[in-house]
Amino acid sequence: MSKNVLVTGAARGIGKGIALRLAADGHDVAVNDVAANEAELEAVAKEIRETGRRSAAITADVSDPASVTAMVAETADALGSLDVMVANAGIAQVLPLLEVTPEDWDRMMAVNARGIFLCYQAAAKQMIRQGNGGKIxxxxxxVAHRPFALLGHYSASKWAVRGLTQAAAMEWARHGITVNAYCPGIVGTxxxxxxxxxLAESEGIRKGQAIEKYSNLIHLGRVSVPEDVAAYVSYLASPDSDYMTGQSVMIDGGIQFS
Ligand SMILES: NC(=O)C1=CN([C@@H]2O[C@H](COP(=O)(O)OP(=O)(O)OC[C@H]3O[C@@H](n4cnc5c(N)ncnc54)[C@H](O)[C@@H]3O)[C@@H](O)[C@H]2O)C=CC1
Ligand SMILES: CC(=O)C(C)=O
Incomplete structure (x- = not known):
């Protein structure tokens, strides 16, 4: 059954891959990104429309509460409802913890933790008003399971997402809303x-060598692509996952065991 979906951080990378996959699954998909990426975002919306599905490109900064509320309302106006929210937008920064400033910490948490919280909350309020449940x-x-060195504050922000996902799953189950997270390993974006x-700069190695080093730890023998993650999100958006909630599953080619 076709659902109305919003994917944040969808101008490129994993978010774009998810948006295109969900459109290919037969859903109508609104896409979001920051204003600076408006042209790329419009191109993704156009690509979705060319598949015969409806789309809307909505620029908003997910760390800003008023913008997130407006983005969810705009999605419901454009598509008729919001049935699936994919809170994908995120940022990363490579820095030793001894050099992370309070400003670095706050920026990371503002996008990766507060941004996900705001998207979850605004989506849940909309879904509760609609009265038909939903999927967040x-x-x-x-790194929400196994932090990487030099990605310390990024790892902390992702542990926050994992905890929030479990708590939201418990609180919103009675409204028929499931809440799950995806945990990619290394995706070539x-x-x-x-x-x-x-990492190359900080370790004095050439560009490309750091990802090569990490790639050697991936048991399935390759860095993943956005489509690998999108396939799992497709399942989370489908009725097949109706009895699953509060989970943060790794799609990592087995790097967790290295
Ligand atoms: N690439 C990887 O190996 C992994 C990525 N992830 C997570 O997956 C998500 C997507 O990552 P990628 O596609 O690789 O990143 P990316 O950097 O290629 O794309 C992220 C998108 O989010 C947008 N974005 C950033 N801040 C935003 C904000 N405040 N409001 C709205 N949009 C914003 C960016 O403009 C960009 O288009 C992120 O949350 C990331 O932390 C998780 C594990 C591994
Ligand atoms: C970006 C990210 O989450 C990793 C693990 O690389």
């Missing part, structure tokens, strides 16, 4: 380009 899905990470570059 958030971006955590393998702009985010990992940046991580690789910064």
């Amino acid at each position: 899905i958030g971006a955590a990470s393998i 702009a985010m990992w380009d940046l991580i690789d570059e910064k």
Whole structure:
């Protein structure tokens, strides 16, 4: 059955992959990103419309409460309801914990923890008003289970998502809303380009070597692509996952066992 979906951080990377997969599954999909990425976001919405599904491109900063409320209202206006929220937007920063400033910490938490919380909460309020339940899905990470050195404050923000996902699942179950998170390992996106570059700088190695080093720990033998994550989100958005809530599952090629 076709559902009305909103995916944040969908101008590129994993969010774009999820938006295109959910459209291919037969859903109508509104997409969000920051205003600076409006052109790329519009291109994703156009690509979705070309598949025959409805879409809307909504620029908003997910760390801003008023913008998130407006984004959810705009999605419900454009598509008729909000049935599935994919709170995907996130940022990363490579820095030793001894050098993380309070401002670095606050920026990380503002987008990755508060932003996910605001999206979860605004979506839940909308779904409760609609009265038909819903599915809320958030971006955590393998580092929400097993932190990576030099990604300390990023890891903390993803542990926050994992805890929030469990608490929200408990509180909103009575409204028929399930809440789950996805925990990718290493996905070849702009985010990992940046991580690789910064790790290379800090370890005095060449660009490309850091991701190579981490890739050697992946039992399935390759870095993942957004489609790997999107396939799991497709399941979370489908009725097949109706009895699953509060989970933060790793899609990591087995790197967790290294
Ligand atoms: N790439 C990876 O290896 C992994 C990524 N993740 C998580 O998956 C999610 C997506 O990551 P990628 O696609 O790799 O990153 P990316 O950097 O390629 O894309 C993230 C998108 O989110 C948008 N965004 C950032 N801040 C925003 C804000 N305040 N409001 C609205 N949009 C905002 C960016 O503009 C960008 O388009 C993130 O939450 C990330 O932490 C988790 C585990 C691994
Ligand atoms: C970006 C991220 O979450 C990892 C683990 O690389």
